[in-house]
Amino acid sequence: MKPLDPRLLRRARGARVFLAASVLIGVASGVLIVVQAVLLAHGITGVVLRGSGVSGVALGLALVVAGRALLVWAQEVVAQRAAAAVKSTLRRQVLEHSLKLGPVWLSGERSSALTTLLTKGLDDLDPYFARYLPQLVLASTVPAGVIGWMATGDLIAAGTVLVTLPLIPIFMALIGWATQARSRRRQHALAVLAHHFADVVGGLTTLKLFGRAKAQESAVRRVTDQHRAASMGSLRLAFLSSFALELLASISVALVAVGVGLRLVDGKLGLETALMVLILAPEAYLPLRQVGLQFHASADGVAASEEVFRVLETPLPMRGDRTDVPDLRVSPxxxxxxxxxxxxxxxxxxxxxxxxxxxxxxxxxxxxxxxxxxxxxxxxxxxxxxxxxxxxxxxxxxxxxxxxxxxxxxxxxxxxxxxxxxxxxxxxxxxxxxxxxxxxxxxxxxxxxxxxxxxxxxxxxxxxxxxxxxxxxxxxxxxxxxxxxxxxxxxxxxxxxxxxxxxxxxxxxxxxxxxxxxxxxxxxxxxxxxxxxxxxxxxxx
The missing domain is CATH 3.40.50.300 (P-loop containing nucleotide triphosphate hydrolases)
Incomplete structure (x- = not known):
């Protein structure tokens, strides 16, 4: 499962605009994170070592916090609008392509499955755009800036973060392979449930006439249980993988903290620099941890988009573009x-x-x-x-x-x-x-x-x-x-x-x-x- 499917960028202009805006917001967020860490380290050191006031630092911190809050709000607004625009574009493209493919192709596609795909299926793109992609952009911009600034004060701590940070995406990729299969099974179970329920409702009159309506209760219950089991399986994997990623990130931050503490005790590191590194270290891992947390929320939407592209990439019958069609009133x-x-x-x-x-x-x-x-x-x-x-x-x-x-x-x-x-x-x-x-x-x-x-x-x-x-x-x-x-x-x-x-x-x-x-x-x-x-x-x- 790709973190960002390039087909979304090709087919949906809203996705391209959103990605560009997210990169700008991510860069601004990285800058504010570094500024916040520097201000905190400077203010605490000033109070502890020099007994200086904190009014100037407090004002700066307030502005930084307000700026970060504003960026989070802007990210949410951009993401929601992008999700709405992309869903609308994909729905229109699938409907237009289905019409061009014609009723013979549609007879091979379960109409209820296609309906589910265009409604509930594409609605699952909301968490993908609203939560997963913003964190993915932050994960690609913030850690680089944070590690670069840490290296100016403590090269060893920056190296520790640089070595341990790639472990998180590696584990995410391993988890992603398992999640992809489970998301597909859940999507299939939802399509089967929708198709079966539509068939039962459509044939309810016939079932009542032949006294078979009650018998369908167990069939609907069985299909519903299959969907429930698939959904709970996806949730179980989500909780376990989130725990593994949190544990890995926590151990990595602890390694940085232990090294910083030892060098601080030995006098090889100043208090202000140590505080800055300790404040920045969790910020370097946080975006990747959030990507792991939001990955499962977006997996169903990614699975649905793959089904959408399967429809859109179905080749159309080869036809020309001539408009001078003979009049069949006179032509054989x-x-x-x-x-x-x-x-x-x-x-x-x-x-x-x-x-x-x-x-x-x-x-x-x-x-x-x-x-x-x-x-x-x-x-x-x-x-x-x-x-x-x-x-x-x-x-x-x-x-x-x-x-x-x-x-x-x-x-x-x-x-x-x-x-x-x-x-x-x-x-x-x-x-x-x-x-x-x-x-x-x-x-x-x-x-x-x-x-x-x-x-x-x-x-x-x-x-x-x-x-x-x-x-x-x-x-x-x-x-x-x-x-x-x-x-x-x-x-x-x-x-x-x-x-x-x-x-x-x-x-x-x-x-x-x-x-x-x-x-x-x-x-x-x-x-x-x-x-x-x-x-x-x-x-x-």
């Missing part, structure tokens, strides 16, 4: 010898697939489950990069075009369309936010959902609608986009024959190019052509 669309193989799978999801989609025709993709029908739609949308083969439109390869401009040619309705909290009209208008109520009603009517009121709430994830109504609302949203090509994944699943007939009639009436995954006979019969996926052959309807 072809897939030539397309092969797709998902990571971790030996068998290809799509093997040598060919397809020509002419403007205005309705084509049905048929074949058994798992043959690659949905994968073919993902390839067209640019969510999956083929291992072999190419998608061509208007004589140009699809990967030459800007992905955003390319996807404007398509409207996609997946197997499980997503609906957001709001009304029917709110969800349909996602296709075109400027659409009027009349245009929304027309889209619903074309999708066979004309009976739905525009102000009818859909509930969270469309729970107030039936499965068929959800699909028809999603289809109306796709129709409202005016995209020339509709990509539909089983658009009539869950519909009765009358509703299915209405959807088919509406699709034919649009005059758009339609490529749909179909299993139901009525939908297959309505197509101009059927393409059997997996058999590498075309069958004319």
């Amino acid at each position: 669309l072809q897939l030539y010898d397309v092969t797709v193989r998902y990571t971790g799978r030996d068998e290809p999801a799509l093997d040598g697939f060919d397809l020509e989609l002419r403007p205005g025709e309705v084509v049905a993709l048929t074949g058994p489950s798992g043959a690659g029908k949905s994968t073919a739609l993902a390839v067209l949308l640019g969510f999956v990069e083929p291992e072999r083969g190419v998608v061509v439109a208007g004589g140009s390869a699809a990967d030459e075009f800007d992905p955003i401009e390319w996807r404007r040619q398509f409207a996609w309705v997946p197997q499980r369309p997503g609906l957001r909290l709001g009304s029917i009209a709110d969800n349909v208008r996602l296709g075109r936010p400027t659409a009027s109520d009349d245009e929304v009603r027309l889209a619903l009517l074309t999708a066979g959902a004309g009976e739905l009121a525009l102000d009818k709430p859909v509930g969270e994830q469309g729970q107030l609608l039936s499965g068929g109504q959800q699909r028809r609302v999603a289809l109306a949203r796709a129709l409202l986009t005016n995209a020339p090509v509709l990509l539909l994944d089983e658009p009539t699943a869950g519909l009765d024959p009358d509703a299915e007939a209405a959807v088919i009639s509406g699709l034919r009436a649009t005059g758009r190019t339609v490529l749909m995954v179909a299993h139901r006979p009525a939908l297959i019969a309505a197509a101009d052509r059927t393409v059997s996926v997996g058999a590498r052959e075309l069958v004319n309807a």
